[in-house]
Amino acid sequence: MAQPIRVVLTKPGIDGHDVGVKIVARGLRDAGMEVIYTGLRVEIAEAVRTALQEDAQVIGIANASGQHVSMAAEMKRQLAEAGAEEILVIVGGILLKEDIDQLREMGILGAFPPGTPIEKIVEFINLNVPQTRVPQAGAS
């Protein structure tokens, strides 16, 4: 049987706007995914560690202060350094058109501004995460 997709959602930086990320967390759970939410004021390195420990296939960054591009770039860099480039990075929050364009150039196609229906995020993850996942040794 297919393993559920594991998603780490994180809120790097220091602002407290977490209504959106919490709603996304519940929505992805309702869609059958396993969601680990790191909580607020988490450093990128800590989120990457969590994703590796939790064997996540997706890592989602929430931000409300227009720092998506720099945060996503740092996340990508650290994932590459850890040899985990295959983890899908998605971002959500107050995203302007130019942010979305810049993220696209960085290869991040999952950029979700306010008002995005949860099913669109679910669909994106399902399309971009390989479904035939071999459970790792030791995993149940």
Add this chain to the structure above:
Amino acid sequence: MNKIDKIEKEKVFKTGSGRPVKAVYGPEDLKDWDFNEKVGVPGEYPFTRGVHPEMYRTRTWTRRQVVGFGTALESNERNRYVIANGPTGISNDYDVPTLIGLDSDDPLAKGEVGRMGVAIDTLQDMRDLLDGIDLNKISVSQTINPPAPILLGMFVATAQERGYKLENMAGTSQNDALKEFYAQKTFVFPPKPQVRFTCDVVEYCSKNMPRWNGININGYNIRETGATAPQEMAYAFAQAVTYFEDLLARGLSIDDVAPRFSFIFQINNDFFEEIAKFRAGRRYWARMLKERFGAKDPKSWRMRMHVQTAGSTMTYQQPEVNIVRGTIQALAGACGGVQSMAVAGFDEALSIPSEKAHRLSLRTQQVIIHESGVCNTVDPLAGSYYVETLTNQIEEEIDDWMRQIDGRGGALACVESGWLEQNVSDYAHQYQMEIASKERIVVGVNEYQMENEDYDVQTFRVGEDSEREQLRRLAKVKESRDRALVEERLDGLRRTAASGANILEDVISAVKVMATEGEIINALADVVGRHKASAIV
């Protein structure tokens, strides 16, 4: 089956907060209802109709636009621009580092300096922020919570330097830190010592600044996080009760402190429910102060409120439509009898407001005041079967929540256990599900969308130079101050904090020798520790 029944069969009608609504309301809905007891006379107990006898006929509400970005110099310019357009008060938002007590040169502050509000590190920033503004004429609202003693201290120092009398200074410290733990999330200290510092500000103001609201109980952020209208009121009141208990234990009387308790609430989209919420809230507060706390001064019974239209209802899609939402919400505020108002910028979901958005927010209120006619008479919806029924229902639900919170040991205990946060998250989730299923329609979001929408809105972005400039300003202050004197004052503050006495005088004296906000926060955290975030979903 008549036609109305058929429609009701097909669709459930309910308010924004999920309360079922009937097709028609009439006298049978208000059977045991006594007009004089429940509604009465404007300006008199229980203040259902408003806190002044003639309301907007003698004085319209204060138009208070929120300003805050970049350095103090940049925000000062915008403060002056806003004042030139008519308001009698300014309201400043601070950047996230300032809100959580970090200096601009803290590594964690990188990228956030001046971004979502103005950066304040030292007294010099406060001087510049208020430069050229007549503090005898313009009231100043500080949207700051855990660091409220420091920001108030900087204001006091600035006002004194400029020769103003503290007793004439009008303004507000938001200073409602309990909601930080489950709503705005800009917490610093653990809940218990936080309540104490909050009450230190209230106590200082009650003794030295009679025209300053030392606390502004915040339902707004609770609602923005997902609460319903009755939860917004009840949770705010429960927080007020916690502060009252602390202040009474200091030997202050309820009539010493309650008259300067003010409130900030949100105005959401459901027109009649929001009006009823303001009416029910005033009535509940008056009864609670009189009956539960034994307040004798009518000023203690009056709930004065600032309101803001709901930032969370401002859509990213088709942003100009938000001007319409803001108008409907502001109209509900006017019909609800509020004392002060801010209309969210129509570009709220995209950026902090542009000058154009600021102007339109003011114009919205000016059109309501001068052209709509709703300010001609007091509490125009009194006696409406529907609005009075809603007012009764919301009052009952506020009471029900208050009893539950009291039963769980009060707001402080409910913050510590996470119960309040869970309730708010639950409704936020339910609401979102209703949007997803189209049970609720949000124009432009789940209906009436535009394909490949290209918004034609000039968004405001803080210049990249602001952070660098603020770092330069802070470095300059740090170079020119007497480091030993700063340490001496911070040590004094630590001793006072450890003794349990009021910290305000020590904070003010530290501010005056250019101790930074971050240094003062750290000194206090040395004594009381810091709060660790939860990850409740």
